[in-house]
Each structure stands twice: as structure tokens, then as C-alpha cells.
Amino acid sequence: xxxxxxxxxxxxxxxxxxxxxxxxxxxxxxxxxxxxxxxxxxxxxxxxxxxxxxxxxxxxxxxxxxxxxxxxxxxxxxxxxxxxxxxxxxxxxxxxxxxxxxxxxxxxxxxxxxxxxxxxxxxxxxxxxxxxxxxxxxxxxxxxxxxxxxxxxxxxxxxxxxxxxxxxxxxxxxxxxxxxxxxxxxxxxxxxxxxxxxxxxxxxxxxxxxxxxxxxxxxxxxxxxxxxxxxxxxxxxxxxxxxxxxxxxxxxxxxxx
Numbered sequence: 001x002x003x004x005x006x007x008x009x010x011x012x013x014x015x016x017x018x019x020x021x022x023x024x025x026x027x028x029x030x031x032x033x034x035x036x037x038x039x040x041x042x043x044x045x046x047x048x049x050x051x052x053x054x055x056x057x058x059x060x061x062x063x064x065x066x067x068x069x070x071x072x073x074x075x076x077x078x079x080x081x082x083x084x085x086x087x088x089x090x091x092x093x094x095x096x097x098x099x100x101x102x103x104x105x106x107x108x109x110x111x112x113x114x115x116x117x118x119x120x121x122x123x124x125x126x127x128x129x130x131x132x133x134x135x136x137x138x139x140x141x142x143x144x145x146x147x148x149x150x151x152x153x154x155x156x157x158x159x160x161x162x163x164x165x166x167x168x169x170x171x172x173x174x175x176x177x178x179x180x181x182x183x184x185x186x187x188x189x190x191x192x193x194x195x196x197x198x199x200x201x202x203x204x205x206x207x208x209x210x211x212x213x214x215x216x217x218x219x220x221x222x223x224x225x226x227x228x229x230x231x232x233x234x235x236x237x238x239x240x241x242x243x244x245x246x247x248x249x250x251x252x253x254x255x256x257x
Contacts, residue, residue, distance in 0.1 A: 005049040005050045005051065006047075006049055007027050007045055007046060007047065007048050007049060007050060007064065008027070008046065009027060009028065009029060009046050010026060010027065010028070011026070011027045011046075012024060012025070012026055012027070012066075012067050012071070012072050012075075013025050013026075013027050013045055013050075013064055013065070013066075013067065014063075014064070014065040014066065014067040014071060015033065015035065015040065015045075015054075015062045015063075015064065016062060016063040016064075016065050017035070017037055017060060017061075017062050017063075019233070019234070021035065021036060021037060023035060024067050024071045024072065024075055025045070026075075027042060027045045027046045028042045028046070029042045029043050029046040029047075030042055030043075033045075035056060035062070037056050037058055037060040037062070038056030038057035038058030038059070038060055039056060039057045040054055040056050040057075040062060045064060048064055049064070050064055050065060050066045051063070051064065051065070052064050069119070069147075070085050072146070072147065073085075073112055073115060073116075073143075073147060076110065076111075076112070076142070076143040076146055076147075077110065077139050077142065077143070078110045078112075078139075079109055079110045079133075079135065079136040079139040079140070080109035080110055080136065081109075081201075081248075082109065082110050082112035082113070083109075083112055083113040083175060083199055083248075083249070084112075084245065084248050085116070086226045086228045086245065086248075087199065087226050087248060087249060087251060088112070088113050088116045088117075089226075090224050090226055090251050091113070091173060091197050091199070091251060091253075092116060092117065092120055094195060094197070094222070094224075094251075094253050095171040095172075095173065095194075095195045095196075095197050095253065096170070096171060096194075096195065097117055097120045097121060097170075097171055098120065098121070098125075099120070099121060099122065099123065099124060099125060100121065100124045100125045101120075101121045101125045101170040101171060102121070102125055102126050102127075102128065102167065102168075102169050102170050103117050103121060103125070103126070103127045103128070103169060103170060103171045103172070103173065104128055104130075104160075104165075104169040104171070104172040104173070104186060104189055104190070105117065105127055105128065105129040105130065105172070105173045105174075105175070106129075106130045106131075106160040106172075106173070106174045106175065106176055106179075106182055106186070107130075107131060107174065107175035107176040108129040108130075108131040108136065108137075108140050108155070108175075109131070109136055109140070109175060110136070110139055110140060110143055111129075111139070111140035111141075111143040111144050111147075111153075112143070113173065113175065113199075114127055114129050114140065114143075114144065114153055115143060115144060115147040115149050117173070118144070118147075118149035118152040118153050119147075119149055121152060122149065122152045123152075125152065126152060126153070126154055127152060127153045127154070128153075128154045128156065128167075128169070129153060129154070129155055129156065130156045130158060130159065130160040130163060131155065131156075131157060132157065132158055132159045134157060137155060137157050140155070141155070160182050160185055160186070161181065161182055161185060163185070165185070165188075165189045167189075168189070168190070168191045169189050169190045169191065169194065170190070170191060170194055171190065171194055171195055171196070171197070172186040172187075172189060172190050172194070172195075172196045172197070173196075173197045173198075173199070174186060174196070174197065174198045174199070175198075175199045177200075177205075178205075178208075179198035179199075179200060179205070179209050179212075179252075180198075180208045180209050180211070180212035183196065183198075183209070183212045183213065183216060184216065187216050187218065187256055190256055191256075192256055192257065193255065193256065193257075194255070194256055195253050195254065195255050195256075196213075196218065196253070196254055196255075196256065197251060197252065197253045198251075198252045198253075199249050199250070199251055199252075200249060200250055200252070201247075201248075201249045201250070202250075203250070205250075206223065206250045206252060209252050210223070210252060213252070213254040217257065218254030218255055218256060218257075219254070219255050219257050220253075220254065220255045221252065221253070221254040221255075222252070222253045222254075223250060223251070223252050224250070224251040224252075224253070225247060225249075225250055225251070226248070226251070227244070227245075227246055227247070228244060228245040229241070229244040229245075230243075230244065230245075
């Protein structure tokens with residue numbers, strides 16, 4: 001995404017009318033964007049600047065703003081259930097993912113988490129991601145390119161269980177159906193003091209994963225579930241929203257001594 005205020009062809013734009021009526025679009029001069037407040041032509045957007053206003057076909061003013069990273073990420077195609085930012089934040093923080101780190105990942109899926117990991121290890125680090133499903137790899141490659149982080153991700157189209165790892169990692173993340181099966185490989189690949197995270201949706205998977213971590217001698221094993229409840233931010237009407245992002249998955253993190 002360009003940091004210039006000019007909106008170029010292919011730039012992502014937040015069309016903002018109010019807190020409930022707003023859209024994230026990819027600017028195309030030849031496109032027409034439909035909203036419940038009328039249409040907006042692409043040639044009104046391309047060539048304008050972030051901060052400008054455009055008028056819809058029904059006479060309503062929309063502000064053109066630069067979208068957030070999460071706005072662009074959630075627009076990308078999904079091959080699997082993604083790891084949402086609320087869960088990714090825990091994984092990134094508790095696994096000490098910082099610039100220059102080299103992170104091992106198994107099960108990149110749609111590359112939502114991969115993208116966020118890459119943003120934290122760049123510009124000198126790397127995410128080495130194993131994904132055995134070729135169709136998911138193709139989708140992930142497009143996501144990484146759209147997010148501008150492809151140079152910081154090394155994709156291995158194979159099962160981690162069959163890999164020969166020739167480097168030491170600063171952290172490992174397993175987003176697969178049976179993480180306990182890959183834990184011996186992941187634990188053996190990270191440096192001493194590094195953390196290994198697993199992300200699973202059911203409590204049965206949690207039990208098997210924690211049992212395997214204990215068997216492998218990991219310490220400080222922690223289990224998290226993140227529940228996110230947004231609040232309404234209209235002056236005079238401050239209250240919890242009527243919806244919330246509840247259970248999406250369990251995060252298990254253990255440390256190699």
C-alpha cells in the first residue's frame with residue numbers, strides 16, 4: 001500500500017459515510033462501487049487524495065480514507081477458517097515475534113496469520129511456512145502479495161513432518177488439525193528458550209496438544225481463549241454492541257527449556 005496521499009489505480013480505499021455504512025474497496029478507474037447511499041464511480045476515486053470527499057449518485061458525501069491493515073487483510077480470499085487478529089496478537093506477543101526473528105509455521109491456510117507474522121519479523125527476519133495443500137498455497141501467495149509481505153515469507157509446499165530443517169528458529173506456530181503430531185519436529189527446531197504455539201478449535205485437540213507438550217518437556221504451558229466485545233461509540237449511547245466475536249479457537253503456548 002502506498003504511503004502517498006494520492007489514490008492510485010489498485011490502491012485500497014475506505015469509503016466512509018458513517019460508523020455503520022462504510023466499505024473497503026480496491027480503486028479501479030473503470031469500476032462502479034455500489035453502496036446503499038448510491039453508486040460511486042471509480043474515476044471519482046482514482047486520482048483523488050486520501051482525505052477528500054466524493055459524492056454518490058444519490059447526493060451523499062463519502063470520505064476517502066486509508067484503510068487499516070486489518071481491513072485489507074479481511075478482504076482477502078479465504079481457503080480455510082482464518083486466525084483472526086485478536087488471536088494473532090496473542091500468538092505474536094507471547095511467541096516474542098520481533099523484527100529479525102525467524103519463525104517456523106505449519107498450516108498457512110489463507111496466510112492471514114502468515115501476513116501478520118511477516119509484518120512483525122520484517123525487514124530482516126523471515127517466516128518459513130509449510131503447507132501441503134497446493135490450492136491453499138496459491139491463495140496464500142496472492143494474499144502475501146496483496147499485503148506487501150511476500151519477500152519475507154519462504155513457502156515450503158510440503159508436510160512439516162517430512163521436512164529436513166537446516167536452521168534454528170526463534171518461534172514456531174502450528175495451525176493444523178493434529179498439532180501434537182508435529183510438536184516433536186517443531187520443538188526440536190526452535191532454539192532453547194523459544195516458544196511453540198498451537199491453534200485449535202476444540203477442547204479435545206487442546207487436551208492432546210497439552211499432553212504432548214508435557215511429554216516433550218515444555219515448560220510454562222499456557223492456554224488462552226480470546227473473546228472480543230466491541231462497544232458502540234456514539235456520544236450519549238456508549239454501550240456494548242449487540243454482537244461480539246466469541247470463540248474462534250484455543251491458543252496453546254509452551255516453552256522449550
